[in-house]
Amino acid sequence: MELELRHLRTVRAIADAGSLTRAATALGLAQPALSAQLKRIERALGGELFERGRHGVRATALGELVLERTRVVLPAVTELQQEAARFARSPRATASFRLGGTHGPLLGALVDRLADVLPDAGVTTCASWSERQLADLLAEGRLDFALAGTCGSAAPPRAEGLVWREVAVDPVFVMVPEGHALAAAHEVGLGELAEEQWACVPGDGCFGDCFSASCARAGFTPRRMYETDTSSVVHLVQVGRAVGLCRATFPSTPGIVTRPLRGTPLAWRHLLGWHALTQGADTAATVLAQAHMAYAEVAARSDSYTAWLAARRVP
Structure with missing residues (x-):
């Protein structure tokens, strides 16, 4: 190390x-x-x-x-x-964006939108499972903006001088293989998954503790949790080795269906962060607006999430 x-x-x-x-x-x-x-x-x-x-x-x-x-x-x-x-605020500074994000579709969607609205700006990316590491990179000046997240209403990663703004809040869904007994359900109670093995992407916030607490309230302790990368989580679910937790905006994937958890016991808050000293108000507002639109595009591509939202709309 x-x-x-x-x-x-x-x-x-x-x-x-x-x-x-x-x-x-x-x-x-x-x-x-x-x-x-x-x-x-x-x-x-x-x-x-x-x-x-x-x-x-x-x-x-x-x-x-x-x-x-x-x-x-x-x-x-x-x-x-x-x-x-x-230096970044001086006329000598070249227009560019160094973007960081946790694994998921939102980072790619934001890069795509920025390429449309700011075609002359150079964009580079850095992905990490650690929200705390992304915050450190912002604080150290190695990133300009970062897409991170917190469990529910938990505080964002702390570092001096950072500004965090909410992009959206996702309910947490469960991923099951297409042939699973609960694949056709409109929603799934957490207690119905008591005998399952689980797979997830690691993180350094309180999500794991909140998941364990939700399972305890549902009357069980998870049998096993595989912490691994996103591709391996998908594979384990596809082959029926485990079920997985995912944000509601998780894209449609062959061999997998995503279903809401009854009562929405878990939520994930998407945040955009930057350092107050290195980003002007206009630039930050532009990137935040594009992050909101990127999220809307990603959400629209999730059939299960759009159906969940439609069922909750007031006529």
């Missing part, structure tokens, strides 16, 4: 909090996830950074060395971001 700025910020947060539990709360992570991340950082640096005790953590000699370097590196990066922001 290569050391990144976000790893240094994690080490700094643990030292400031004085315990993994308090640091996990401040970072919006589960404590086991933070512990696993710290172990990866320690392996990359060649030794333990903190001694764990009953009353919290204390930096080792190596940890003190790393913390001393963070006091130099992190402010220097902040200064670089500010200089880059000033």
Whole structure:
């Protein structure tokens, strides 16, 4: 693993909090996830950074060395971001968009729309399953805009100077193979899937915890969860090895049907983010408007979602 700025910020947060539990709360992570991340950082640096005790953590000699370097590196990066922001607002800056997004159809749809309305602007993309990583890339000036998401009404990824605006909210649907007993149902109760194995794309927000809580309310614990990439999730569902969770805008896919979960126990909020210092109000408004239209186009291509919406329209 290569050391990144976000790893240094994690080490700094643990030292400031004085315990993994308090640091996990401040970072919006589960404590086991933070512990696993710290172990990866320690392996990359060649030794333990903190001694764990009953009353919290204390930096080792190596940890003190790393913390001393963070006091130099992190402010220097902040200064670089500010200089880059000033450059980005200057006439010398070339019109271009570096877009990031989680895996899904919305990123591609936004690229397509921007290519139509801003044909002279260069557009590059970066995909990641980690909303937190996308936020870090925005904060570091390595992305101009990012499409991320949160579970329900959870707060967006935190980083100083970032602006987040809601694009849309999707109900979460379930993917089942075409031959599944529930494939013809108009909607599916979560409890009806108690004996299934599951597949999903990993994330670093609270969605997994919210899913587990919803299953508990429905009276069961998921038998198994395969965390893998989108293509593998699709394959596992197609061959009947698992069922999967997906946003309602998930595109129609051969061999798979998507169905609403009864009572809409889970939701996914699509967000567009940017750094307040690097994007002008007009540019941000343009990209946000195109993101709204891109979402509408993606939603219109999902037969199950359009049927779900139509059933809820007031005559």
